[in-house]
Amino acid sequence: MEGVLDDVKDLKADPFKLLVQSIVDYAIYMLDRNGFVTSWNAGAERIKGFQTEEIVGKHFSTFYTEEDRAAGLPKKVLDTARKDGKYLGEGWRVRKDGSRFWASVVVDRINDGKGKLIGFAKITRDMTEQREAQQALLQAERGFRLLVQGVTDYAIFMLDPKGRVANWNAGAQRIKGYTPEEIVGEHFSRFYTPEDREAGVPERALETARKVGRYEAEGWRVRKDGSRFWASVVLDAIKDDDGKLIGFAKITRDMTEKREAQLRLDESREQLFRSQKMEALGQLTGGLAHDFNNLLTAILGACELALRNLGDSEKVTRMLDGVRGSAQRGASLTKQLLAFARAQPLEIKQVDLKQFFGDVTTLVRPSLRSDIEVVTEISDQLWPIDADAGALELALLNLAFNARDAMKHGGTLKISAHNEMLEGKPEGLRGEHVVVRVSDTGSGMPREVMERVFEPFFTTKTFGEGTGLGLSQVFGFAKQLGGAVEVESEVDKGSTFTLYLPASRGSETGQMRMNGMKPRGRVLIVEDDTFVAELAADMLSELGFESAVAHSAKEALDRLAAGDKPQLVFSDVVMPGGLTGIELARKLRERFPELPILLTTGYSEQVAASHGFPVLQKPYELDALADALGNLLKQDITAH
Numbered sequence: 165m166e167g168v169l170d171d172v173k174d175l176k177a178d179p180f181k182l183l184v185q186s187i188v189d190y191a192i193y194m195l196d197r198n199g200f201v202t203s204w205n206a207g208a209e210r211i212k213g214f215q216t217e218e219i220v221g222k223h224f225s226t227f228y229t230e231e232d233r234a235a236g237l238p239k240k241v242l243d244t245a246r247k248d249g250k251y252l253g254e255g256w257r258v259r260k261d262g263s264r265f266w267a268s269v270v271v272d273r274i275n276d277g278k279g280k281l282i283g284f285a286k287i288t289r290d291m292t293e294q295r296e297a298q299q300a301l302l303q304a305e306r307g308f309r310l311l312v313q314g315v316t317d318y319a320i321f322m323l324d325p326k327g328r329v330a331n332w333n334a335g336a337q338r339i340k341g342y343t344p345e346e347i348v349g350e351h352f353s354r355f356y357t358p359e360d361r362e363a364g365v366p367e368r369a370l371e372t373a374r375k376v377g378r379y380e381a382e383g384w385r386v387r388k389d390g391s392r393f394w395a396s397v398v399l400d401a402i403k404d405d406d407g408k409l410i411g412f413a414k415i416t417r418d419m420t421e422k423r424e425a426q427l428r429l430d431e432s433r434e435q436l437f438r439s440q441k442m443e444a445l446g447q448l449t450g451g452l453a454h455d456f457n458n459l460l461t462a463i464l465g466a467c468e469l470a471l472r473n474l475g476d477s478e479k480v481t482r483m484l485d486g487v488r489g490s491a492q493r494g495a496s497l498t499k500q501l502l503a504f505a506r507a508q509p510l511e512i513k514q515v516d517l518k519q520f521f522g523d524v525t526t527l528v529r530p531s532l533r534s535d536i537e538v539v540t541e542i543s544d545q546l547w548p549i550d551a552d553a554g555a556l557e558l559a560l561l562n563l564a565f566n567a568r569d570a571m572k573h574g575g576t577l578k579i580s581a582h583n584e585m586l587e588g589k590p591e592g593l594r595g596e597h598v599v600v601r602v603s604d605t606g607s608g609m610p611r612e613v614m615e616r617v618f619e620p621f622f623t624t625k626t627f628g629e630g631t632g633l634g635l636s637q638v639f640g641f642a643k644q645l646g647g648a649v650e651v652e653s654e655v656d657k658g659s660t661f662t663l664y665l666p667a668s669r670g671s672e673t674g675q676m677r678m679n680g681m682k683p684r685g686r687v688l689i690v691e692d693d694t695f696v697a698e699l700a701a702d703m704l705s706e707l708g709f710e711s712a713v714a715h716s717a718k719e720a721l722d723r724l725a726a727g728d729k730p731q732l733v734f735s736d737v738v739m740p741g742g743l744t745g746i747e748l749a750r751k752l753r754e755r756f757p758e759l760p761i762l763l764t765t766g767y768s769e770q771v772a773a774s775h776g777f778p779v780l781q782k783p784y785e786l787d788a789l790a791d792a793l794g795n796l797l798k799q800d801i802t803a804h
């Protein structure tokens with residue numbers, strides 16, 4: 165007990181001793197004038213493994229490696245500290261168990277009050293982990309430097325903040341022809357063509373990289389010998405930890421051969437395309453002639469019979485229904501062609517599939533031969549989808565017609581639809597989808613035909629039997645909705661086409677309707693085709709509007725300038741006389757900003773709509789016209 169109290173008294177009397185003894189991250193101990201250990205702290209015990217009683221009185225050379233002792237390093241350490249007052253160094257040292265560690269060492273000379281040497285103070289720190297990390301970093305930097313220098317397919321080099329070359333790899337020398345001695349310190353603009361330098365392209369490249377952090381481009385660059393090569397260039401801004409720009413990293417690749425090969429390939433493709441285009445035009449022309457001649461035959465025949473039987477109202481009605489049906493089929497075919505010309509966008513609305521399939525099945529059955537049985541399996545709880553109902557109807561009709569042609573001797577056409585939650589298949593689709601399948605028991609397809617079945621103009625039918633657009637329309641329709649279409653087929657065992665259509669994410673929209681009838685007013689029709697203008701006037705009359713007709717945009721402007729101001733202007737887009745319907749609408753908007761304007765076109769709804777005016781697509785029927793007017797006037801428009 166007395167010994168413990170004495171130690172406590174000693175520590176209280178010498179707080180510095182308490183401090184040194186408490187340090188465990190540093191080995192702090194004393195040596196006498198000859199290098200023998202005279203004191204030992206807890207840090208020395210932890211780092212070197214010796215207990216105090218084991219090491220006090222031993223020479224400090226015990227901690228050195230055999231090779232360092234053989235080289236006389238311990239003596240040199242003491243001699244340096246004795247002469248200079250201090251020794252600083254790093255090196256391998258040895259623990260009690262024989263293991264080595266990397267030590268940072270400080271040895272200070274200790275003098276008495278008269279300046280006489282009485283010993284040395286020694287501080288050692290274990291730096292093994294730090295050294296290993298530093299060595300790993302140095303090795304990584306060395307490896308990266310060797311990697312960059314060894315790359316020969318890319319010119320990789322640094323620029324200073326002003327654009328001067330700071331270093332140069334072997335790839336840069338191979339591609340651009342300069343040795344490091346020739347180019348380091350020179351401005352990188354010397355790689356640019358004279359015309360690019362005159363246009364300030366190098367400066368813009370640096371400025372772009374400086375502002376946004378990166379610049380990418382392709383263009384002609386110049387080698388040392390003056391020859392040009394097509395380069396792909398990336399320029400990255402390099403900043404320090406404080407965000408200050410310290411230079412740019414530049415990577416250049418010679419793309420000359422690849423570019424020339426691409427140009428040759430493009431030329432070959434263009435020649436092939438021209439050849440295929442002529443072949444496709446022949447197929448398309450024959451197919452269209454066949455389809456439209458059928459439609460025109462039905463229309464002309466029905467009109468002639470109606471004129472011969474004006475007194476038979478029932479027969480006239482039947483004939484007119486036939487004319488209307490044929491015209492609708494012609495409109496669908498035109499819409500299909502415009503979609504492939506990318507001039508006809510889909511009119512996306514929410515479609516109630518339960519009602520839709522009831523209608524489309526009624527349409528499909530009469531379109532098939534009597535020896536084909538139609539079977540439907542439609543779920544009662546189908547999710548609605550956002551689609552163009554006309555395009556969906558056309559897609560199913562195309563699949564049905566394709567099935568009909570595959571069943572030369574009759575068979576079964578099956579149409580099914582059900583909800584399905586997709587998990588990445590097919591084609592990465594996920595979430596709620598309606599899956600529609602159209603199957604037949606026809607001749608099926610070999611694999612080489614199945615792989616091309618969705619290509620535009622590809623057909624196995626004889627010349628004049630079809631356009632080759634039907635199945636590609638189905639493919640394009642599914643893709644435009646964000647869905648997919650797949651086909652499974654085997655020769656003599658039929659085919660199955662599967663449509664994956666995303667379920668609607670919005671609430672049911674429908675057409676905007678306002679309750680209550682209001683007085684209608686007068687509409688100015690601007691239409692150069694006299695018969696179409698008369699039909700529009702008759703339709704407007706059915707909807708309760710009076711009409712006036714102008715056969716050109718100029719005539720319409722003259723009418724309004726004379727004070728003849730209607731409630732609404734209904735104008736065709738394409739008209740003779742140098743002023744289009746869009747230009748007319750602009751002029752009217754400037755002069756009469758409150759005047760409602762409705763445009764109509766048989767070509768590109770998208771062109772007109774992009775100018776900010778509502779558009780009614782030709783051909784249109786009475787309900788479509790009523791809906792368009794109702795949306796524009798915020799009224800419920802119905803036929804009287």
